[in-house]
Amino acid sequence: MNSILNFIAAIGAAALNALGLLGELGIFAASGLSHIFRPPFYPRQLGRSLMEIGFYSLPVVALTALFTGMVLALQSYTGFSRFNAESQIAAVVVLSVTRELGPVLAGLMVSGRAGAAMAAELGTMRVTDQVDALSTLSTEPMKYLVAPRLLAGIIALPLLVIVADILGVAGGFLVATLKLGFNPTTYLINSFSELQANDVISGLIKSAVFGFIIALMGCFNGYRSKGGAQGVGAATTSAVVSASILILALDYILTQLLFRVL
């Protein structure tokens, strides 16, 4: 009997912890977002975050998109050639990349690179009293550290996804024309005849949400880290894992929503 009660108590404690954490995250997100709109603003911090999240993530996102487009063209050919539907490869590549793979892969890559860096930086600042030092120097840490990163995430990821879309489609084009023998003009016509503005827009909306999630999880985990180097390491891992899971889960939810709207 006791073991059953202990089991139920453990489940209850875990549920309470999870709800507490969720509430903490909600308050943190609301506070961070509200500071985006309230002065003072820190344009230097925003510029630095844009460089960190956007510019320095460009190589890894570009390479991922290029190779994904190339693989997608090859794999589509393998399947479609069985049904004599090779002409549809261009449409499959362009729609998959713009609607799905561009935002999701860019999100996962940026989460691993910039989200981890954010958690590590804020975590180190927390455990070395730098966050407290900001407070003693008339600076609100949420405003100085968190708000610029959240805004930078929302701005930078759609820009990265535009690059990822272009390179993903270019990767498919290169494989289709150089390896699979497609006519370049026909391939391009097939690509763009199927592509609609909504396909690109839905991808960009998703990427803005993913950018926010990456920055939020990086800041949240870093900001509340404790316990020295081990705590910072745990915060970094937690930031990447939670952002990646949320990106994949939100991708489904957003696809459902945008499927109805767009």
Place this chain on the structure above:
Amino acid sequence: MSIKIKIRGLRKSFGEKRVLDGVDLDVATGTAMVVIGGSGTGKSVLIKSILGLITPDSGSIEIDGEDVLKASRARAHELRSQIGMLFQNGALFDSLPVWENVAFGLLAEKKIKRGQAKDKAIEILSQVGLGADVALLSPAELSGGMQKRVALARAIASAPAIMFFDEPTTGLDPIMGAVIDGLIVDCVKRLGSTSIAITHDMASAMRIGDQAAMLYQGKVTWTGPAPDLLTSDNPVVNQFTHGRREGPIQMALRK
């Protein structure tokens, strides 16, 4: 002499552990108060509570006669903005050069324009014995003693009326410790500030303190002039200042 900081019945617990259990402390204007006590006795919690970095469970903290715990958020911020803080490990911002660290508070409070900030920072650095060549370096390029000086320069930059020093000599060799203590005394005197330093370094306590208070079991168990620390017949103070194993202070040691 008027009271600058008045603390009454301050209590703070972390879970089951009661760290502050009714702290009462008065710090007169212009006085250098040293709070001593063993590791984990709540010295840092005390000054973090005054700074607003930790919210106490109960009690009052008055600055210039106003209770910061009951004041509006804006007023509490205003009262606390007159406090400069030197953190134990410096807490310099890694991502900024030394001069921006020093001028950070001045820029945040818009007391100075960015164009003038570097010159002002170099001027303040000279007050802690550092040359202009240090201004462009990153904190990671400095030795421990230099980092402490830069942190001190940052703390005094806005000429605060109150200064807090958290273990100012921890991690420094005895000579550098004495140098930092000397700089602290000079800065506090020059600015006419009221200060609270927390330490368990007795040599440092004697150098920088006018008055002293001993924190033990969550309460202030003794207060008096700092020079009396070494001659006090209070058994807790006596054991602590002379570093004796036997006495009322029992360390939780596992055998």
